[in-house]
Amino acid sequence: MTTETATPTVNAAKASARDAIKANVREYGLIIALIAIMIFFQIMTKGVLFYPVNLTNIVLQNSYIIVMALGMLLVIVAGHIDLSVGSVAGFIGGAAAVLMVDYGFNPFIAAVLCIALGAVIGGVQGYFVAYMKIPSFIVTLAGMLVFKGLLLWLLSGRSLGPFPVEFQMLSAGFIPDFIGPWTLVAPTLNANGGPTPGTGIVLHATTLLIGIIIVALMLFFALKSRRNRESHGYEAEPFGFFIVKNVVMAAIIMFLMYKFASYKGLPNVLIVMAILIAGFVFLTKRMTFGRRIYAMGGNIKAAALSGIMTERLTFYIFSIMGALAGLAGLIYAARLNQATPKAGLGMELDVIAAVFVGGASAMGGIGEVAGAVIGAFIMGVMNNGMGIMGINIDWQQVIKGLVLLGAVAFDLYNKKKA
Amino acid sequence: MSDYILEMRGITKVFPGVKALENVNLKVRRGDIHAICGENGAGKSTLMKVLSGVYPYGTYDGEIYYEGKECRFTGIHDSEKLGIVIIHQELALVPMLSIAENMFLGNEQATGGMINWSVTRKRAHDLLRKVGLREDPDTLVTNIGTGKQQLVEIAKALAKDVKLLILDEPTASLSERDSQALLDLLLEFKTQGMTSIMISHKLNEIKRVADQITVIRDGQSIETMEREDVTEDRIVTSMVGRTLENRYPHRTPKIGETMFELKNWSVHHPIHPERQIIKNVNLTVRKGEVVGIAGLMGAGRTELAMSVFGRTYGVNITGEVFLHGKKADTSTVGKAVKAGLAYATEDRKVYGLNLIDHIKHNVTIANLPGVSSKAGVIDDMHELKVANEYRRKTNIRSSSVYQITGNLSGGNQQKVVLSKWLFADPDVLILDEPTRGIDVGAKYEIYTIINQLASDGKGIMIISSEMPELLGICDRIYVLNEGRIVGEMEAAEASQEKIMRAIVRGHAREEQLEAAS
Numbered sequence: 001m002t003t004e005t006a007t008p009t010v011n012a013a014k015a016s017a018r019d020a021i022k023a024n025v026r027e028y029g030l031i032i033a034l035i036a037i038m039i040f041f042q043i044m045t046k047g048v049l050f051y052p053v054n055l056t057n058i059v060l061q062n063s064y065i066i067v068m069a070l071g072m073l074l075v076i077v078a079g080h081i082d083l084s085v086g087s088v089a090g091f092i093g094g095a096a097a098v099l100m101v102d103y104g105f106n107p108f109i110a111a112v113l114c115i116a117l118g119a120v121i122g123g124v125q126g127y128f129v130a131y132m133k134i135p136s137f138i139v140t141l142a143g144m145l146v147f148k149g150l151l152l153w154l155l156s157g158r159s160l161g162p163f164p165v166e167f168q169m170l171s172a173g174f175i176p177d178f179i180g181p182w183t184l185v186a187p188t189l190n191a192n193g194g195p196t197p198g199t200g201i202v203l204h205a206t207t208l209l210i211g212i213i214i215v216a217l218m219l220f221f222a223l224k225s226r227r228n229r230e231s232h233g234y235e236a237e238p239f240g241f242f243i244v245k246n247v248v249m250a251a252i253i254m255f256l257m258y259k260f261a262s263y264k265g266l267p268n269v270l271i272v273m274a275i276l277i278a279g280f281v282f283l284t285k286r287m288t289f290g291r292r293i294y295a296m297g298g299n300i301k302a303a304a305l306s307g308i309m310t311e312r313l314t315f316y317i318f319s320i321m322g323a324l325a326g327l328a329g330l331i332y333a334a335r336l337n338q339a340t341p342k343a344g345l346g347m348e349l350d351v352i353a354a355v356f357v358g359g360a361s362a363m364g365g366i367g368e369v370a371g372a373v374i375g376a377f378i379m380g381v382m383n384n385g386m387g388i389m390g391i392n393i394d395w396q397q398v399i400k401g402l403v404l405l406g407a408v409a410f411d412l413y414n415k416k417k418a
Numbered sequence: 419m420s421d422y423i424l425e426m427r428g429i430t431k432v433f434p435g436v437k438a439l440e441n442v443n444l445k446v447r448r449g450d451i452h453a454i455c456g457e458n459g460a461g462k463s464t465l466m467k468v469l470s471g472v473y474p475y476g477t478y479d480g481e482i483y484y485e486g487k488e489c490r491f492t493g494i495h496d497s498e499k500l501g502i503v504i505i506h507q508e509l510a511l512v513p514m515l516s517i518a519e520n521m522f523l524g525n526e527q528a529t530g531g532m533i534n535w536s537v538t539r540k541r542a543h544d545l546l547r548k549v550g551l552r553e554d555p556d557t558l559v560t561n562i563g564t565g566k567q568q569l570v571e572i573a574k575a576l577a578k579d580v581k582l583l584i585l586d587e588p589t590a591s592l593s594e595r596d597s598q599a600l601l602d603l604l605l606e607f608k609t610q611g612m613t614s615i616m617i618s619h620k621l622n623e624i625k626r627v628a629d630q631i632t633v634i635r636d637g638q639s640i641e642t643m644e645r646e647d648v649t650e651d652r653i654v655t656s657m658v659g660r661t662l663e664n665r666y667p668h669r670t671p672k673i674g675e676t677m678f679e680l681k682n683w684s685v686h687h688p689i690h691p692e693r694q695i696i697k698n699v700n701l702t703v704r705k706g707e708v709v710g711i712a713g714l715m716g717a718g719r720t721e722l723a724m725s726v727f728g729r730t731y732g733v734n735i736t737g738e739v740f741l742h743g744k745k746a747d748t749s750t751v752g753k754a755v756k757a758g759l760a761y762a763t764e765d766r767k768v769y770g771l772n773l774i775d776h777i778k779h780n781v782t783i784a785n786l787p788g789v790s791s792k793a794g795v796i797d798d799m800h801e802l803k804v805a806n807e808y809r810r811k812t813n814i815r816s817s818s819v820y821q822i823t824g825n826l827s828g829g830n831q832q833k834v835v836l837s838k839w840l841f842a843d844p845d846v847l848i849l850d851e852p853t854r855g856i857d858v859g860a861k862y863e864i865y866t867i868i869n870q871l872a873s874d875g876k877g878i879m880i881i882s883s884e885m886p887e888l889l890g891i892c893d894r895i896y897v898l899n900e901g902r903i904v905g906e907m908e909a910a911e912a913s914q915e916k917i918m919r920a921i922v923r924g925h926a927r928e929e930q931l932e933a934a935s
Contacts (some may be wrong), residue, residue: 228799229799232799232802232803234802286795286796286798287790287794287795287796288786288787288790288794288795288796289794291779291783291786291796292783292786294772294775294779295772295775295779295783298772298773298774298775299768299771299772299773299774301768301769302768302769302770302771302772303772303783304730304751305727305728305730305751305761305763305769305770306751306783306784306838307728307750307751307752307754307755307784308751308783309750309752361774365772365774365775366774
């Protein structure tokens, strides 16, 4: 009643740089927080954090969390929760081990079967949530217990491995260097005539090339969308701000690519993650499917009366979550090179924390894929940094818990102020 | 003691970016019923929140004198202690608690934290009698209708020893009969010496009960008039700042062939399937025609509309829907929309809008394929164009299409709901209480949109509890009573009396049928 302004200003004067920064602070606040945390640990670990090998490690350590956070974002935006994903991931990892190690399945076929099984598991839980109207908290709590038990049964309490080499490559492999290594500074030779590790600068050229392509594509699409807005007569952010923003983004991407290139190049699992992240950003931002999820999470009754098949949509969301939990289970198993009865234990909490740190609302209807991914990295970098610093696991937990609470409280405070 | 129980002087309240109140003065005489009217967004509710301490002293400028003493409330507790009680527009009752528990919520009849149930019940019982509500104090609030809930709110206020009762649009969600009862109650309290402030949009109510009327426009107090000087025209002119010659815009009907037809439509209650809610309804809507559905609360009007629209209400639905002479499948919302139907709900906040999202996304949600490729990729620019187009067409007042709908006023929210359904491009629109709780100016705009749709050749069905509205904008009116059509009349020949007579006759007939069976 009171917050209404009466003058339409759509095509009003171009937004000033200050407005643009204001509008973007919220959007980029998370990235800035992540960068700040990385710099903090870079200093606290005396430069270890940004070692190429450590950056690669951070990606590998968090890959399965991020893969599941993508699905969890959809679930949470839809107004639900999935507590079963850790158990499901563990169970699928066990199933993969049984198929490949015990029965000698082809790794590729086994992987496809496992992801499909994950989708079915998610679908069954989704059925109970969507059609039987049982709260997702209860359904997935049951699922968590069931699959934790099934994993123990499946492995009969033992660890199962090792996996075929091709399967290990999912988590341990790096993309091949098609162009060949690019030696900037030749490493010193050791007694055997081989290069001494840690000397010289030899870069993974394909990784650098991919970095350049990504930056080029990013700039191309940013410019195109800006042109598009302008040609339709809508205001765009000031050109100077636009330039600074994109140059900073490009610099960050190239910096990371350079780091990866000076180790072994891009990990395979990062490629899988990148494709999934891009796909989910597109799904949530540009596709009708994604839009309907936000509409449903915002007001399910209004969504249903607008013709959205809310039950079917919920069913699909849980199926997708299940498939991603399956994939995450494979990545985790491949990383350990064995399936263990304890795999996946408590993983769901990391996944859910990542999504909430990333700005999603527990009430549904609000949340972004990019936020969830950055949220996962914030938690991941803290794990990694505190580990290097030698902080005990007990205090690590305390600090992570406080960061989760603080992040959400800060977000709510900001929203209230706005 | 002065004649005035309350004086608010030079109240100014600023929100970030918006001046909600500017130098507002209000004087209320002891024992009066003082009406405050103004358009939505004029600042009426803000003023009442300042008065009741929701906005504490220090967050506004100006002075409040109550019983001759200056008051600096730090919260709602302070004002309640002095007997100032506000009843908000949206009822604040807890549905799963009993009437008595609700009445003494926060004011429990307790000693040392132990609730004394016999005193609670006894007092509740007495207070309920005072407001004329014959219900057991142990009945759950969820089991009584809106009209009765409003009475519980008033009884709750009485339990706090109220001296100044503030009612924010008390009859907005009440039927004609319940509204009359409520107004009678206010008049009765007045004879007992209570002072009331009533915020209302309904000019006939104001004229009926108010002793003085203060009009607020754009955050400023425009004028205060005495009952004798009040005419509807004067209130309306002062509210909107211009003269509205006619509250219903004129339209020359161009009525074509039958577009929508409902045949032998029957619906049963979803929880008690033995109860028939809609009984063998037949009705038609023609091209370019505005058809009204009149009836009292509980007549089954919303249930009728929702059962047709994707069977979103009821079970054991029988009957046929015809669109353009062909039998249509409206068994899901998706199919109903595809067949050319649209239904804008009665309660826009609960069923109409995603309040945490902006206008643009709300406008396109019922017709996403209209702004996306076959593969389901949304064309952002196209969507923005559509949203801006409908924002202009329906005159939504907002800073841009990126304004969150939860921050819009009722009238503008309703325009967003209408935009959503207009973009779905239906042939037949069912509008359920399209102007409930919105001010005169916005109502006029909604009527203009409805007229425009009719002249564009759409068929329109309007459900409304306000009979003058139906008489003002419809071409033909059906009267629904207890799920049965009990009358059909051309608007030109209809009158409030005729509609009421049809309802009364319907009641009698229903009783006969019951006796016979």
